[in-house]
Amino acid sequence: MNEHNINGNRFFNQDCVTGSRTHIEDGSVDLIITDPPYGINGDTLHKHYYRDEGYVIDGYVEVPAEKYSEFSHSWINEAERILKPNGQIYIVSGYTNLYYVLEALRATKLKEINHIIWKYNFGVFTSAKYVSSHYHILYYAKPGKGKKTFNTESRYGLTEQKEDGGSLNYEDREDVWVINREYKPGQVKNKNELPTELLIKMIQYSSNQGDLVCDLFMGGFTTAKVAIGLGRKFVGFEISKSIFEQKITDIESIKPGYLYETLRVPEANTRHNQGKGWDAADVKALLKRYNALRNANCSKKDAIAMLSDEFGRGRWAIERQLKKNHAEIDESQQLKLID
Numbered sequence: 219m220n221e222h223n224i225n226g227n228r229f230f231n232q233d234c235v236t237g238s239r240t241h242i243e244d245g246s247v248d249l250i251i252t253d254p255p256y257g258i259n260g261d262t263l264h265k266h267y268y269r270d271e272g273y274v275i276d277g278y279v280e281v282p283a284e285k286y287s288e289f290s291h292s293w294i295n296e297a298e299r300i301l302k303p304n305g306q307i308y309i310v311s312g313y314t315n316l317y318y319v320l321e322a323l324r325a326t327k328l329k330e331i332n333h334i335i336w337k338y339n340f341g342v343f344t345s346a347k348y349v350s351s352h353y354h355i356l357y358y359a360k361p362g363k364g365k366k367t368f369n370t371e372s373r374y375g376l377t378e379q380k381e382d383g384g385s386l387n388y389e390d391r392e393d394v395w396v397i398n399r400e401y402k403p404g405q406v407k408n409k410n411e412l413p414t415e416l417l418i419k420m421i422q423y424s425s426n427q428g429d430l431v432c433d434l435f436m437g438g439f440t441t442a443k444v445a446i447g448l449g450r451k452f453v454g455f456e457i458s459k460s461i462f463e464q465k466i467t468d469i470e471s472i473k474p475g476y477l478y479e480t481l482r483v484p485e486a487n488t489r490h491n492q493g494k495g496w497d498a499a500d501v502k503a504l505l506k507r508y509n510a511l512r513n514a515n516c517s518k519k520d521a522i523a524m525l526s527d528e529f530g531r532g533r534w535a536i537e538r539q540l541k542k543n544h545a546e547i548d549e550s551q552q553l554k555l556i557d
């Protein structure tokens with residue numbers, strides 16, 4: 219076992235199950251982001267996908283398909299143990315063995331928050347069927363008292379709108395993420411390296427500065443780089459000696475917080491229209507958005523909360539206006555779309 223402590227961040231060249239049992243206390247991790255091997259002969263993927271492996275780091279350790287269920291149970295049980303109450307986990311999974319990952323999650327007390335689809339570019343070309351270009355991201359939390367961290371406005375304020383009037387915040391929080399893989403010509407990288415943008419998104423929404431982020435399958439150390447770059451603490455494992463030795467050297471040069479200056483600053487959310495009268499255009503816009511949200515299966519309560527933020531007014535004011543204008547907020551009645 220080879221261990222490095224770099225500015226208080228810990229990296230272990232070890233199997234993550236044995237390693238976390240030895241080095242990570244119960245209930246000590248705020249957020250796990252991890253991308254286990256997929257059990258599809260990932261160490262020989264290039265043979266199937268005609269990839270140029272010259273630029274792919276050697277030493278990827280795969281899990282035999284017949285061991286995938288047992289493997290998933292053992293590391294997911296460990297993940298449950300090390301998470302704090304209300305701590306969260308994002309697991310990136312292909313679909314071949316998704317069943318086993320879901321089965322292992324369901325055997326724990328972890329609760330599903332979202333099943334996210336990540337759509338990427340450069341899906342493997344096929345001519346006689348659809349091109350596969352997505353992964354699953356299973357977003358779960360450990361039950362606990364109080365609230366889990368979810369920084370709703372960390373990227374887009376609730377009142378920020380697109381040019382067509384739609385909400386940027388709503389769009390960013392939809393559960394289909396379209397994020398491209400990074401094209402790094404000439405650079406050596408891990409198989410399945412996750413894009414920085416994807417990691418930034420998970421870390422911004424689900425953790426705060428100083429929180430402890432863990433990756434049980436580090437690969438190219440991308441989770442580590444982004445977590446440290448966003449001022450979080452990090453602990454992680456990689457079983458492959460050659461991958462570990464090649465990638466640990468990158469970490470020395472990562473400056474804590476270096477990614478802050480790249481982040482978009484969301485607009486502050488204020489009740490800027492509180493006390494102001496409603497004109498016909500305001501009412502029309504309110505009814506249109508309310509109906510759109512309800513048609514998208516948003517509950518009445520959540521719709522009113524969102525509209526309160528979007529229109530810069532209190533919730534009672536929104537509800538009063540909806541009632542007054544006969545937008546049907548009674549579940550039993552039909553929604554009337556006003557355009």
Ligand SMILES: C[S@@+](CC[C@H](N)C(=O)[O-])C[C@H]1O[C@@H](n2cnc3c(N)ncnc32)[C@H](O)[C@@H]1O
Pocket residue numbers: 232233234235252253254255256277278279280408409410411412434435436437438439440441455456457458461
């Ligand atoms: C899909 S890759 C991770 C890629 C990573 N997310 C990135 O962005 O580069 C999975 C990694 O887990 C490693 N691995 C396999 N079994 C492991 C185990 N039991 N403990 C720790 N690492 C393991 C593999 O060698 C591989 O590098």
